Ligand code: SF4
C-alpha cells in the first residue's frame with residue numbers, strides 16, 4: 001500500500017473515533033514530535049556513546065540479529081527532528097541540504113521498527129550505561145507516528161473501539177454480565193456491581209474476560225474468603241489502555257478519565273488493575289500525568305493486593321502444588337514497577353517446587369507481545385521470533401508448568417509454547433491462589449486499607 005493510501009485509510013478509521021485520533025497529517029506528526037522534545041530527550045541523543053549494549057538486551061535484535069532492530073536505531077525520526085531543529089550543527093546541515101527531511105516515506109519505513117519490533121519492555125533502558133530511557137523515547141516517538149497516520153491498522157482499530165465502546169475488543173457490559181452470571185452460578189457467590197463506598201473497584205481486561213473467565217471467579221472467591229469489600233462498575237470495567245499502546249496521550253487521557261470518573265462516582269478508596277501489565281502502568285504511572293491530576297484513590301495490581309492479604313493473614317490456603325513451577329514476570333509489573341517479591345511470596349504459599357529462570361524479576365526477558373505487538377497482525381512473525389528468547393530461558397530450567405500474571409503474556413506464552421511444540425501449561429497466579437483457599441472458612445474481618453500500602 002502506498003504511503004498516501006495508508007494515511008488515508010488510517011484517517012478514515014480514526015475519524016470513527018471523533019477528534020481523539022486524527023485527522024492524520026505529516027505536519028501534525030512533526031508537531032507532536034516537537035512537543036515531545038524536552039531536556040531528557042535532548043540529553044539522550046547527545047549522550048549516546050553508541051556502545052550497542054541496548055541491542056544485546058533487546059529480544060527483537062538478539063533473536064533476529066538484524067541491526068535495524070537495535071533499540072537506538074528505532075528512534076531515528078525523533079533523533080532527526082532533534083538534530084535538524086534543536087542543534088546548531090543540524091540546522092546548518094539542513095540549510096546546506098546535507099540532511100534528509102523527515103517525510104511520510106521515512107515514517108512509513110520506521111513504522112514497523114517502532115511498533116512491530118518493540119514491545120516497550122524497557123530492558124534496553126535498564127542496561128544503557130549513560131542512563132538513556134530508550135523505551136520512553138519509543139513511547140515519545142509513537143506520538144508523532146500516530147499523529148502522522150503511521151501506526152498499525154490493528155492498533156488504530158483497537159483505539160477506535162476503545163474510545164467508542166469502552167473496550168479495545170468491542171466488548172460490551174452485556175457480555176461481561178453473562179460471564180458474571182456464570183461465575184455466580186458456579187461459585188454460589190454474588191459479584192457486587194456498582195456498590196457505592198466499596199473499598200476496591202475491580203477493573204478487568206477484555207482479553208481476560210474472553211480468554212480467561214476463570215480470573216473473575218477467582219477474584220470473587222478470594223475476596224469473599226478474605227472479607228474484602230469490592231465492586232465492579234457498569235460505567236467502566238475495562239482496565240487496558242489502547243492510547244498507551246499506540247502512543248497517543250489524547251486517547252490515553254480519554255480512557256484514564258473513564259476509570260477516574262467511575263471510581264469517583266462510586267467513592268472507592270482503591271482501584272485494582274487486573275492481571276495485565278500495561279493496564280497497570282497505564283493507570284498507575286501514566287494516568288495522573290496524561291489527565292494532569294492526582295487521583296483521590298490508590299491504584300494496585302491484583303498481585304499487590306493478594307500479597308497484602310497474605311501479609312495480613314487473610315489468605316488461608318491448604319495443599320501445595322507438587323510439580324515443578326516457574327514464573328514469567330511481566331515487564332510492566334517487574335521491571336517497570338518493581339513488583340517482584342509479591343508474586344514470589346504468593347508462590348511460597350502454594351508451590352513446593354518453584355524455580356526461577358536465571359534472568360528474572362528486573363532482568364527478565366520479555367515474552368515479545370507487549371507494547372501493542374499482540375494487537376498488530378503484521379508483527380506476528382517478529383513476535384514469535386522474539387519469543388525464542390523466552391523459550392531459551394524455559395528450556396534452561398524445564399518446568400512442568402509456568403505461572404504468570406498478565407493476560408497478554410499468558411496468551412503469548414501459550415501461543416509460543418504451542419508454536420515450538422513445548423507441552424507446558426500456563427496458569428494465572430490469581431487463579432492458582434483461589435484453588436488453594438481453605439473452603440468454608442469464615443471470612444476474616446475486613447481490615448482498613450493500610451497507610452504506606454502500595455498505591
Ligand atoms: S546502550 Fe545507551 S549509550 Fe549504548 S548505544 Fe544504546 S542508547 Fe546509546
Ligand code: SF4
Nearest residue numbers: 058118119121122124
Ligand atoms: S523496549 Fe524492549 S523491545 Fe523495545 S527496543 Fe527496548 S529492549 Fe527492544
